[in-house]
Amino acid sequence: MKELDLILKNIKNKEVLPIYFFHGEEPYFIDVAVKALEQDFLEEDEKAFNQTVTYGKDTTYQEILSLARQFPMMGEKQVIIVKEAQDLKFNEEESKALDAYAENPVPSTVLVFAHKHKKLDSRKKVSKTLTKLNALFLSESLKDHTLPKWIADECLRLKIKTAPNISHLLAEYLGNDLSRISNELGKLKIILKEGQLLDGTIVENHIGISKEFNVFELQKALGAKNANAAFKIAYFMGKNPKNNPFVMLLSSLYNYFSNVIIYNTMIGQPQQVIASQMGINPYFIKDYAEAARLYPLKHSTRVISILREFDMKGKGLGAVNMDDAELIKELVYKIINVDKIKMKV
Structure with missing residues (x-):
């Protein structure tokens, strides 16, 4: 996902937008981006005063936007992360309030919405405003036939050398749960010695997929x-x-x-x-x-x-x-x- 790679690069370089609205069917890409904003943007001593994490079921858009309009304490930026934003009440009033904020966001605030498992209604004005500001990021589910390539790319990113059939084998048996696949690859990365080839035997021993009977x-x-x-x-x-x-x-x-x-x-x-x-x-x-x-x-x-x-x-x-x-x-x-x-x- 090239867009995600660019977001992660910008976060690492401290080049962030004032608002991010992640939405779509695939939660994995949303989790990766939000985790980077949560862990890698502010310094540890800044987080206590200038980072707020809340959940959609526990708050409202009015409360979130009120926080977003405040200024950071003893720092240049504050980060407000709304997880499970799909649980927020989102009627016409809330939509207008978010649209008004998106049109004129507070530069010292980084406001992040993680709106999982469904898309933001594209007919709403706020959707068009967020798109115009390049602040709306769609996380789409991978098609089954593209899953082996994604696994192969992840192995390449993790510097895991694999036998030719491994990405297909993992795709067949782990399905399209990208979080699970990522976790399994992370474990294998720890297990493998430098330069060691990930083959069917290692997969069988550590993930439980038979290299012969699958x-x-x-x-x-x-x-x-x-x-x-x-x-x-x-x-x-x-x-x-x-x-x-x-x-x-x-x-x-x-x-x-x-x-x-x-x-x-x-x-x-x-x-x-x-x-x-x-x-x-x-x-x-x-x-x-x-x-x-x-x-x-x-x-x-x-x-x-x-x-x-x-x-x-x-x-x-x-x-x-x-x-x-x-x-x-x-x-x-x-x-x-x-x-x-x-x-x-």
Whole structure:
């Protein structure tokens, strides 16, 4: 997030705006920015007198703006941080009050709003005013296909060297909870020796994701139509349903075979172009090329139908008394044999 990088750089250089309004669905980027303003802007001896942290449910816009109009004590700046600002009452009166302050903010105050999990109403005048002042910062959720790249970039920032598949493995198993991912990478940074490669063994030992029996390895086995490996992985994943939720498995395979379909429809185009369209690291394009050869368009689209069928079964429709372990094994069988199975019309 380039905008966030610029904000953090400016805070470090003590070049701050009089007002920041962070809003949007992704709380992680908001937390990072607010933490920097809270911890890194004022000196420790200034914070006691010139830093106020409050929460939306405990205050009002009128109270916050009254504080913002005061002057710092024994310092040049005061910082007022409103966490959980989405809990503030925000009717027309409050909106007008904030807009009036934003139009003429107190230069010695840094007023910070952390408005999480939803956007500020863009129709309100205050939204347009904050935008005009470059004080409104949108924190959007990452798309699933961009998550591995974000993890790879975080590893690069933390100077963690990784094996090629690690960012995808972490994305598959940790999901899009960026705070959790950041915490896990922080732990690994402490554990790893200088120059040590983060590989599947380290991930398995310290995060609990099996380097052999995970959805990433299952995708590879299915993509290569390696039935023995696929059934072995399916067996062990089925034995540990808590760490391998069936719904997450289906989602990952759906994304994988959707990319196989994309590859099939783009055969003949440059590999870099195909990888970009699929939203993957070009390193993995050769695996998709092999999967597309084994699952031509007709068969890869059938796999999507199979996954939809098992989504219904996973919800208890048409799969009486079948547990997740049985569903995984049957699913793997049908995908491996998709060219032999007669599909229902």
